């Protein structure tokens with residue numbers, strides 16, 4: 275049977291794992307602000323989540339890159355760019371770009387919303403699986419920045435005067451904002467809330 | 482590890498991710514503990530960890546600074562040639578309305594990794610030499626931990642690989658020396674991360 279710090283009237287420091295009396299405001303070892311459960315957590319999660327979703331819309335509508343070569347010039351949105359690469363034969367690279375810029379962000383929006391709703395409304399998934407989902411979201415979120423870096427690299431490298439040049443589009447900024455907001459949303463989530471629901475002791479057990 | 486009975490706070494450790502409370506005995510080098518409920522690693526002390534972290538951090542710092550001034554990608558097309566350094570890539574958005582993105586790119590691939598390396602060296606060097614911690618060491622270590630998800634050198638590297646393939650049908654592309662230096666920096670940082678036991682560092686800073 276797991277005993278939590280809160281059960282014992284204690285609070286755990288989230289950066290150094292030391293334990294203090296529950297009414298202590300700051301960790302005596304590292305100075306981090308102590309909260310047994312972050313009550314504002316879900317509000318911040320939703321605020322950043324909405325910002326992330328809103329920024330994601332222009333990121334897909336506007337061009338990411340303006341490419342200009344001697345023969346033609348083109349403007350690519352994220353999805354159009356990925357399909358163009360696929361048409362050139364690099365299916366794997368197209369897959370990486372689609373995965374990092376479309377599939378991961380969308381899955382993250384759903385995953386964070388699910389976790390936040392599960393805490394308030396209850397969920398079918400067991401706590402262990404929700405926690406795994408949380409860890410995956412935390413780990414994978416940063417990787418969406420790949421596309422922003424690709425734009426930065428392309429724009430700096432391809433400056434060959436008239437032969438070819440690439441300039442960044444507005445979508446790059448919107449996309450970077452969306453990734454940053456979503457990371458902040460995931461970071462605001464207090465994973466200890468996942469476990470609280472299962473802590474009500476089962477009534478059939480007499481001990 | 483067993484659920485605690487009394488309240489000697491120093492001998493307790495709580496899982497920062499799920500609040501489960503445990504008692505810690507004396508921790509020897511080579512010991513590792515995982516939370517029984519969520520499998521988060523609570524501590525993992527490894528032999529000579531401090532020395533390995535400091536030497537890899539020192540080596541990475543030198544490599545990053547040197548890599549700043551060398552080209553990491555070179556392209557040529559129709560007689561035009563262009564090499565791009567890390568600084569060029571970071572400044573790709575400079576001057577236009579997207580200059581905010583420049584700041585984000587500089588921060589995540591150069592400034593934050595360097596800051597974290599410096600903070601790590603500042604915190605750990607006196608500890609490894611068995612001296613009292615330098616002033617502000619706790620704040621330095623906490624800042625370094627906060628910055629961790631925002632330092633994105635490894636993601637930039639994958640971005641490099643993707644842009645390389647994107648560029649191959651536009652021009653002739655070659656990887657420069659800075660690219661390989663960055664690859665070794667990422668490897669060094671991975672080693673450093675696997676030897677870093679945050680719990681032990683905080684324990685040592687408290688003395």
Ligand SMILES: [Zn+2]
Pocket residue numbers: 287288289290291292301302303304305306
């Ligand atoms: Zn603490």
Ligand SMILES: [Zn+2]
Pocket residue numbers: 496497498499500501516517518519520521
């Ligand atoms: Zn745990």
